[in-house]
Structure formats: C-alpha cells, structure tokens
Amino acid sequence: MRLFIAEKPSLAAAIAAQLPGTATKTRTHIEVGNDIVTWCVGHILEQFMPEDYDASLKQWRAESLPIAPAQWKLKIKDGMQGQVKAIGDLLKKADAVVNAGDPDREGQLLVDEVLLYLGNRKPVQRVLVSDYNEAPVKKALASIKSNNDPQFRGWYESALARSRFDWLFGLNLTRAYTLAARRIGYEGVLSVGRVQTPTLGLVVGRDLAIENFKPIPFYTLTATVQHANGTFAANWRAKPGQTGLDDEGRLIDAATAQALATRLTGKSARIEKYEKKPANENAPLPFSLSSLQMAANDRYGLTAQQVLDICQALYETHKLTTYPRTDCNYLSEAQHADAATIIGVVTANLPELATVAKKADTSRKSPAFNDSKVTAHHAIVPTSRRMDAASLNDNERKVYDMVVRTYLAQFFPPSQFLKTDIEVAIDGEKFTAKGKTPVSAGWREIYAQPEPEGEDADSEDDDKQALPAMNQGDAAQCKQCVANNRKTTPPQRFTEKLLLAAMVDIHKYVDDPAAKARLKEGQGIGTEATRAGIIEELKKRGFIGQLKAGSKQIVSTPAGRGLIAALPAHAKNPALTGICEQALDMVAAGRLSGDDFIARNMQLITKLVTDASSATLNVPVAPTFPCPDCKTGQLKKRNGKNGAFWSCSNWNAEPKCSAAYDDFRGKPNFNPKPKGGFAKKAPAKKAQPK
Numbered sequence: 100m101r102l103f104i105a106e107k108p109s110l111a112a113a114i115a116a117q118l119p120g121t122a123t124k125t126r127t128h129i130e131v132g133n134d135i136v137t138w139c140v141g142h143i144l145e146q147f148m149p150e151d152y153d154a155s156l157k158q159w160r161a162e163s164l165p166i167a168p169a170q171w172k173l174k175i176k177d178g179m180q181g182q183v184k185a186i187g188d189l190l191k192k193a194d195a196v197v198n199a200g201d202p203d204r205e206g207q208l209l210v211d212e213v214l215l216y217l218g219n220r221k222p223v224q225r226v227l228v229s230d231y232n233e234a235p236v237k238k239a240l241a242s243i244k245s246n247n248d249p250q251f252r253g254w255y256e257s258a259l260a261r262s263r264f265d266w267l268f269g270l271n272l273t274r275a276y277t278l279a280a281r282r283i284g285y286e287g288v289l290s291v292g293r294v295q296t297p298t299l300g301l302v303v304g305r306d307l308a309i310e311n312f313k314p315i316p317f318y319t320l321t322a323t324v325q326h327a328n329g330t331f332a333a334n335w336r337a338k339p340g341q342t343g344l345d346d347e348g349r350l351i352d353a354a355t356a357q358a359l360a361t362r363l364t365g366k367s368a369r370i371e372k373y374e375k376k377p378a379n380e381n382a383p384l385p386f387s388l389s390s391l392q393m394a395a396n397d398r399y400g401l402t403a404q405q406v407l408d409i410c411q412a413l414y415e416t417h418k419l420t421t422y423p424r425t426d427c428n429y430l431s432e433a434q435h436a437d438a439a440t441i442i443g444v445v446t447a448n449l450p451e452l453a454t455v456a457k458k459a460d461t462s463r464k465s466p467a468f469n470d471s472k473v474t475a476h477h478a479i480v481p482t483s484r485r486m487d488a489a490s491l492n493d494n495e496r497k498v499y500d501m502v503v504r505t506y507l508a509q510f511f512p513p514s515q516f517l518k519t520d521i522e523v524a525i526d527g528e529k530f531t532a533k534g535k536t537p538v539s540a541g542w543r544e545i546y547a548q549p550e551p552e553g554e555d556a557d558s559e560d561d562d563k564q565a566l567p568a569m570n571q572g573d574a575a576q577c578k579q580c581v582a583n584n585r586k587t588t589p590p591q592r593f594t595e596k597l598l599l600a601a602m603v604d605i606h607k608y609v610d611d612p613a614a615k616a617r618l619k620e621g622q623g624i625g626t627e628a629t630r631a632g633i634i635e636e637l638k639k640r641g642f643i644g645q646l647k648a649g650s651k652q653i654v655s656t657p658a659g660r661g662l663i664a665a666l667p668a669h670a671k672n673p674a675l676t677g678i679c680e681q682a683l684d685m686v687a688a689g690r691l692s693g694d695d696f697i698a699r700n701m702q703l704i705t706k707l708v709t710d711a712s713s714a715t716l717n718v719p720v721a722p723t724f725p726c727p728d729c730k731t732g733q734l735k736k737r738n739g740k741n742g743a744f745w746s747c748s749n750w751n752a753e754p755k756c757s758a759a760y761d762d763f764r765g766k767p768n769f770n771p772k773p774k775g776g777f778a779k780k781a782p783a784k785k786a787q788p789k
C-alpha cells in the first residue's frame with residue numbers, strides 16, 4: 100500500500116479523485132484501490148517553547164538569554180493529536196510513502212517533519228501538485244520522484260533553517276526588549292519578529308515623515324487655449340534651462356511664475372502636436388489573497404484578517420471559491436474548460452449579474468490563463484457550486500461578488516478608448532493637454548462603473564476634459580494664463596491596503612542592492628497566508644491602531660514608536676529578510692548547511708540581545724505613586740469591577756501590603772474626608788488584583 104500525505108484535505112481529495120479504484124472516505128483518510136491518501140492541516144506540529152525544553156525558562160530573565168536549543172524538538176499542535184495518530188497508524192501498514200506537500204519549501208518541510216516525528220523508515224517519494232484539476236493532477240501522479248532528490252532535500256533544509264531562525268530571533272529579542280522595558284516600568288510585551296518588526300517600522304517611519312513634513316510652495320501655470328472648434332485647458336512644461344525650479348523640476352519662484360502668466364495671456368498659440376491613438380486596457384487579473392485583501396479594504400474597509408477569514412469560509416464552509424492562501428494571480432490553461440459551467444452557476448448564484456454575464460465569451464482566453472505563471476496555487480476563482488442564498492452573510496456576499504466579477508471579466512474584451520495628446524506653443528513656451536475618450540467599455544461593463552477615479556497621480560493632467568477636434572499646425576489663442584499656488588503634500592497614511600502593498604513591495608524601502616533584488620523576487624516579507632496575521636498581531640500588541648474610530652487609516656502608538664526607536668537597525672530593517680533569503684537560497688542549493696546558517700545568525704542574535712540590556716527605551720510607562728502604607732511599594736492604577744483604583748505593587752510580596760485607594764481624576768485619592776461641604780464616602784478597600 101502506498102500512503103500519500105497531503106498538505107491539506109483539499110489536496111488529498113484532488114489526488115484521491117485521480118487514483119485508480121473506488122474511493123472510501125473516513126474521518127482521517129481516503130482509501131482508493133491500493134492507495135491511501137491522508138492529510139495534514141497545514142503544520143500539525145509546532146516548535147517546543149523554551150519552557151518545554153526547561154521549566155525554569157518559563158520565567159523571563161536576562162541571564163538566560165539568548166536561548167538556543169541544543170536539540171530542536173517539535174510537539175503536536177492543539178487539536179491535531181487525532182490526525183497525527185491516524186497518520187502514524189497508517190504509516191505502519193504502508194509499503195511506501197508519498198510526500199504530497201505543496202510544491203514549495205514550506206510544503207516540503209510540513210510533511211517531512213511529520214515523517215521524522217513519527218520515525219518513518221519506509222521509502223519516501225514526492226509528488227508536486229500545483230493545480231487540482233484532473234489533467235494536471237494525473238500528470239503529477241505520473242511523474243512521482245524520489246523524496247531524496249537534492250532539490251527536495253534543499254527545500255527541506257532551507258524551510259527548516261528559516262523556521263529555526265524565526266524562533267531564535269523572535270523569542271530572544273522579544274524577551275530581551277520586554278525585559279529592558281520592564282526595567283523602566285513598562286507592563287506590556289514588546290514583541291519582536293523578523294516580519295512583524297520591519298512592518299511596524301514601515302508604519303512608524305511613515306507617521307514620522309508625515310509629522311515632520313513641511314509643505315513646500317510651488318507654482319503651476321494653466322493656459323485657457325481657444326481654438327476655432329472649442330476651448331481647452333493646457334499645462335505649462337518648463338523648458339530646458341528654465342530658471343526658478345527646484346531639484347524636482349517644480350517652479351518655486353513666485354516672480355517667474357507671475358511674469359510668465361502676465362506675458363502669455365492674450366498671446367497667439369499654435370497646435371504643435373495633435374495625436375489621437377487607440378488604447379486598450381485588459382481586464383484585471385483574478386485575485387491572489389493579497390490583491391483581494393487590498394481591493395476589499397479599499398472598497399468595503401474590510402481588514403486583511405477579515406478578508407482572509409471570509410475567504411476561508413467561502414472556501415471551506417460554502418465551497419463557493421477556491422483555495423484562498425495563494426500568491427498567484429493566474430489560472431492553469433486546463434481551468435479554461437470549466438468557464439461555461441462556472442459562469443452558468445455564478446449567474447444563478449448572483450442573478451443581478453445575469454444580464455451582463457450573458458455577454459461573456461467563453462472562447463476568449465485572457466492572459467490570466469497561463470500555465471507558466473501558476474505557482475504552488477492558482478488565483479482565487481469561483482467554483483461550480485450552487486449557493487444557498489440565505490447562507491452567506493453580508494461581507495461574504497460582498498467578497499464572493501468581487502471574486503465572481505473579476506472571473507467574469509476574463510471573458511470580456513479589453514476596454515477601449517482613444518488617447519489624445521496635445522502640445523501647444525505659446526510665445527516660445529510649451530503647454531500640454533491630454534484627453535481620454537471611451538470607445539467601448541469591454542470588461543468595465545461588469546463593474547457597471549466608469550474607470551476608478553484618482554488613478555492618475557498627476558492631478559494637473561486632467562485627462563477627463565473633452566478636447567476639441569484639431570489639426571497639427573492649427574492656430575489658436577491663449578485667452579488667459581494663470582499661475583496656481585500649490586503646495587507639496589505629505590506622504591499618505593497607511594491603510595491596511597497600503598500596508599499590505601508595502602509588505603509585498605518592501606524592496607522599495609531597502610537600499611542594499613542584493614537584498615533589494617532578493618526581496619523583489621521573493622515578493623516581499625511575510626507570505627500570502629501570514630501577512631494578515633502579522634497586521635492583527637501588531638494591533639493586538641497595541642503597536643498600531645486606527646487613526647480614529649471607524650477610520651481605515653493606521654497609525655503607530657507610542658509603544659510601537661518606542662520599540663522601533665530602541666531597536667538597532669538590524670532588528671527592524673526589512674533588508675534582514677532579504678539577506679536571510681539569499682542565505683536560505685544557498686541552503687536550498689546545498690551550498691551552505693542549515694546548521695552553518697543558524698550558527699552565523701546566532702552571532703547576530705547574541706549581539707542584539709546584549710545590546711538590549713543597555714538599550715534606552717522610550718515607551719509609555721503608567722505613572723506610579725509611592726505607597727504611604729508600606730513605604731517601599733509603588734501604587735499602580737488598576738481597573739476593577741467598580742472602576743479604576745490604585746493598589747500597591749507589594750500586594751503579593753513578603754510581607755504583603757494591601758493598600759488600595761480610589762481613583763480621583765487619574766490619581767490615588769489619599770484624602771477621602773469630605774471637604775467643602777460635599778459629603779463623600781470614604782473609599783472602601785478594594786479586592787486585590789489576581
């Protein structure tokens with residue numbers, strides 16, 4: 100018997116469907132002919148925590164840092180005991196095993212670590228399935244390889260090295276910086292992580308840039324040009340050698356601007372260029388998780404985590420959309436054959452789309468159908484499942500609708516328009532104007548809306564204006580030229596959409612050329628599956644929050660800023676991930692051992708931990724008052740059932756002090772006696788905090 104161990108149940112089902120024989124499904128596996136297919140549920144094992152290695156490490160102490168396990172150990176994740184046992188029992192009966200993890204480094208590790216944990220000695224093979232459709236799965240099953248192939252050993256080694264590095268880096272630095280903050284009275288946890296900390300650094304950096312921003316005034320010039328066929332506005336372009344400009348080519352000299360405006364008003368003009376070109380815009384590609392998270396944040400204000408949860412429900416519970424944790428925007432060519440069926444079903448599911456969906460041309464193959472661009476997974480698309488109309492909640496319906504429309508768009512022609520480019524000469528100065536005339540909506544019809552506004556960053560180029568028909572060489576006149584007062588604007592605040600985009604495009608924030616190139620290739624920091632969780636973690640830790648209630652804009656908190664300010668560049672620079680990935684590529688290629696990779700990084704971690712012991716932290720610390728009862732403790736504000744009160748820090752010391760005072764305007768009320776005729780009750784002693 101061959102035992103397939105798939106990364107997840109859906110992959111197990113896809114493999115079982117293509118194996119010869121009748122399938123019988125149980126809670127833990129599927130039997131098909133001579134084969135059995137079982138599954139993991141992502142990682143079903145997790146790393147030991149420090150206290151699992153040594154109970155005394157449960158206490159956070161600077162002396163015990165850095166913590167580095169001599170012998171790494173894994174434990175079974177909560178709730179996964181049953182599945183691990185089932186895999187172990189099946190292994191005993193198997194003659195051979197097939198690792199069916201996702202075809203990437205993480206997928207390799209995920210199944211290999213289970214085999215190691217269970218002490219497997221049976222021969223292991225490897226199957227690579229990236230597309231769950233019939234033909235690609237059959238093809239994959241026909242080309243099963245040995246799991247000892249150097250490529251797969253490299254994948255395993257590099258994924259293992261990365262997980263150990265993340266553990267060492269996150270655990271040690273979190274403890275080191277939290278302990279440093281506690282020395283000055285901070286009570287929270289200053290969590291540090293390879294991905295979360297540079298992400299927080301992005302938000303802090305942006306906030307500081309906005310706060311320190313000083314707007315620079317500059318001037319633009321707009322001419323109202325009169326042609327025999329109509330009037331239009333054109334914008335001044337500085338000529339080479341123009342004086343009064345700043346480094347960025349902006350006109351900053353007010354006198355020059357005013358002089359130009361006065362001189363050009365009333366002068367004759369000539370149309371130097373009049374060009375009309377047809378242009379096409381293809382439909383947007385189907386969604387990857389991050390592109391869907393960005394679009395849904397933009398459109399409906401949903402958070403990255405909400406979108407991930409919704410997608411997971413649409414996939415698992417409702418079975419209406421495909422696997423959500425994908426970084427791919429493409430579909431396999433085999434999926435093209437499903438178009439007619441899927442479109443039929445989605446129009447029944449969303450009747451409001453019936454009219455427009457009739458125009459979908461399933462013989463059209465958009466650039467999205469491209470085998471060479473499909474990675475471990477394909478893009479998120481609707482399935483051919485009929486929807487139970489009542490079963491979806493409002494947000495699920497919104498996200499499903501977005502996925503459906505983007506899928507439909509693949510079967511529509513490009514949106515066509517005419518681009519008009521005009522150049523006007525006025526008394527030796529150059530002005531330009533642009534126009535865009537829609538010819539046919541194409542795929543835009545599905546969205547029943549014109550093109551989104553604000554796509555053109557240069558608001559001076561108003562390409563929405565209607566331009567009169569003209570010819571090159573035509574005479575015209577500058578009726579009026581005005582100088583406009585402008586100011587440079589600060590960078591935009593992050594929203595979840597923009598933060599996700601920045602995590603993907605993190606290379607833009609890195610100077611080191613090699614790290615930059617590797618980050619670009621690896622699509623940034625974090626993965627599709629983890630980015631939402633990282634943002635949630637930063638919120639939960641109180642490092643970032645909403646600018647104001649109900650706002651999509653994100654700002655850093657004083658604690659978040661204090662942490663970033665205290666951390667050395669190495670610990671918060673996204674280049675660290677880039678450099679790490681380069682080294683992990685060497686591990687994957689067998690040119691560096693995983694142990695050497697860890698040993699090198701241990702030096703860095705040890706230095707960072709040592710630096711933390713003398714780091715100056717500027718984190719918000721709650722005020723305290725000396726305890727008048729025991730004279731050694733500090734009174735700290737607590738929140739009890741009946742509101743805030745102050746109690747002594749020696750409440751569980753030896754000897755213990757049970758001093759407690761009511762809160763009065765943010766301070767302990769040491770003076771409970773009624774004053775000035777107001778009858779006030781003396782404060783009752785409150786229960787001590789647990």
Ligand SMILES: [Zn+2]
Nearest residue numbers: 726729747756
């Ligand atoms: Zn006291």
